[in-house]
Amino acid sequence: MEPHHGGPPPRRPRRRAARHRISRACKRCLLKAVLGAVVYPRRTLLLAATALVFCCGLAYFRLSISTDQNRLFSSNVKFFRDWLEFDEKFPENQALYLIVLPRDASAQIPVTRWTGVADAIAARLATIPKYVKRSDARIPLDKLGAQAILFQDPDELKKSLEQVRSSVPLARLWGERPTPITAALGNTPIERFLGGLRLRSPDSELAGFVSLLAQSWDDAVQHPDAPPRVGDGVPDLKRVDATPRDLGYYYEPNADPNDPARYLLLVRVYPRDDFSRLTAVSETVSAIRRAAREAAKDFPEFKVGATGRPALDADEMEQTDRDSKKAEVCAGIAVFLGLVVMLRSIWLALAAELSLGVGIGWTFGWATVTIGELNLLSIVFLIALIGIGMDYLVQILTRYREERLLHARPEVIWAAVFRHVGPPINTACLGAAGAFLVSALTDFRGAAELGIIAGGGLLLCLLAGYTVLPAMLTLFPGKLTPPAAGPRTTERVSAESVQPRLGARWLIGPAIWLSLLAAGVAWFAPRTHFDPGLLNLQSQKAESVKLVHKLQTWSAALLSRDLSVLRTVRDRVKDLPVVASTDSILNACDNYQFLHDPVNALPKIAWAPPRAVKADDLPAIALKARAVADRLAAAGAAGATAARSLRSFAARLDAASSDDARRAIVERLSRWQEVFLEELRGIISQFDPPPPDIAKLPDELRSHFVSGDGNYALYINPKEDLWDQSALKRFVKQVEGRVKQVPGAPDVTGIASDIYHSTASIEHAFYKATSYALALILFLVMLDLRRVGQTLLAVSVLAMGLPMLVALMGAMHVSWNFANFFGLPILIGAGHEYGVFLVHRFREARRDPRRAWRRWDVSDRALLLCAYVTSSSFGFFWALANHVGLRSLGLVMALGTACIYLSALLVLRPILLWWLERETTEAIKAE
16 A cells, blocks of 8 residues: 555544544543542532432422323324314313122013212212212203204114104094094093093003003002192103113113123213323222212112213222332332342442432432423333343442452442443443433323433433442441452453453354244244234233223214214215214204105094093093903903903992092093103104204203314214224224225324324334334444444344243234234333443453453352343333233333343343453464
């Protein structure tokens, strides 16, 4: 190569020199910080304590906790912004549902008992306004007025119309002036009705209706002083054979095919939102459950439970809170005991715990300043700091113990400690913190806030290791084996005399691990898949989880001010195989058109006031009542009951011998005819309703169809259970695909679309965060080691450990889910440290023969302790948690850490030792 003459020097050497200068400057700054803490330990601890008090005080007064799940995702994403808008305009999406089920599915429970328990629960909930904004047990039909029939199910409306059409002759008999033919049946409507019954063949349906009327006549004669009213003296025909749903109650089919109870009753409850405490949601739901069960005590034939989104959230929060507390306490104890055993010093273990505690306290201040609140995900940063942040303190302490046996002066001890462990723990901490921080680049707000808090917390734990830990151990060094008499010799040491020889034994570990890895990847890894089902993450023993399958609360929804657009959309989607039905104000409009179609019009009735009953009419009425009783007596049990009531009624008419008694009976029966005729007229007139008037609807119904700002909602209900992810995907894809074909149609929203797109987006966010974390770690490790080969060796522990994790998950039938999948970027961030530490130990032994890497030295013990700390911290979630998601996260983190550590121990370590042996052999030959 020709020498360089003139001009600027080559750029590569200049860049390399610049990198070395920057690296040396950083090392000098860190060393100065450490030596400053050692030289001024009391001042350092005072500053650290002051910062700790400030951060804890700031967090106590300013750091809030939000359990609002809507804050876990970015509102900048359109589908989620649409959902938030829909959720705000139609608050029933956030309702809690109290489900009333019969204890005996085969029991015939009277309608009055169903309605009674619903009313009792609603009344009891009204007494706890601290927890309940309002409850909704039924739609008040009296407020609906003439529109009520328009909101029937279209199929039910057709059946009702046919029933009323068949009763028109009866209504004419009661309500029109008698014709010459009908006049021959009697003078009064009652007498004509009885006369007409003599001409009909008796059946059980007719017998039941006659029994109802005869009983009311008998009561009217028996209690002549009580004024007759519908429902009290005059039968309420609207309630005859009515279900609770016909009376406005939420009496719904049971969506669970495995439950023998065909129907259930709902009470819709709107809890007061309180997201400021972890237990606030649980307290509210618990209070509602207690109130409902107290109200249902007088109805022992029923059982009451709660489900819906608030109940699911409350049960999950209560379970995770309980599981987290148990796991964190056990993890803290296990970590402390492990430190005591491995470090052989209670004081060193306590110093590590105190330093970690300071780092955690600082992290609370960091969280307050950067985010200002903790969400449902970021509250778990504590276990991340215990499991990962302790690793850096472990590396410092194990090296401190080693150096203290060699040196006496604190400055020399700590300079030696950080000269060896500083670079690897810096790289490891930056990588782990970066793996958390890159989640801020995703739209998953919950994970982003956790990443910012936990990432900063890991750096603060490292800072505590650089300052608090040296200061404490300088002031209180504890009792260890006395240090050596003097510093180590600086004479040249033969590499052959210190570096052990492996021979071919180094192949054993890699061969075993790679063979197991190949077998596991081939046989078990394909069994592992991603399960996006959110309900599968919760404890299947929770009441809300058991009951949610009985209730169909999923739907897609569209909002528009233009009903014609919604009508077009409805017509396009209603025939899809995944759609069971649609629900909107359009159904009421269609019912109005149906009833006013001339083909469906009821025959006209010329209503006239009924002729009053006279005393002379009583004998004829009694005679015909007996005759009808004789005919009905053979019509089964209902006929026998009707016959008894008719004979009792006739006997009372015959027994009225005085003029006053007969006058009272006449007045009573005349009034009865008038009230009953008005009821008949009202029943028939409801099939000629006015057009739907949204403004006149009760709020319980109006809030379901239209928002306060005039947006109409179209609900598209699924045929399948959308808790099944494959069914959810089919439903959303087909509905959205069909809606896109409608010009000017709004985007589909609703809980079905929100859950589908948010879970897909979260999954994408995890993949993105994992990719970012891996790229960042490669960059940091390369920046630290500056050698491609060594960088690849350091990160190879991930390439050999994570596939083994997947294989073991397949063997244990554990799938990825939205809880444990989040552990993957954490494993990448925390797991690469094992490779980094080993490569740095290799470089240390390579650089200085006096630092020979023996069979099991301080670096190996430190690495084992790190693996123990991380695995045990997360392992207790797997061992103790009842929440399926937490348990799977604990398993993946503990198992993944173990796999990465074992791959480092069995593969990377032997390779590095072999490399050292080869270089030692070459050095010996060169001599």
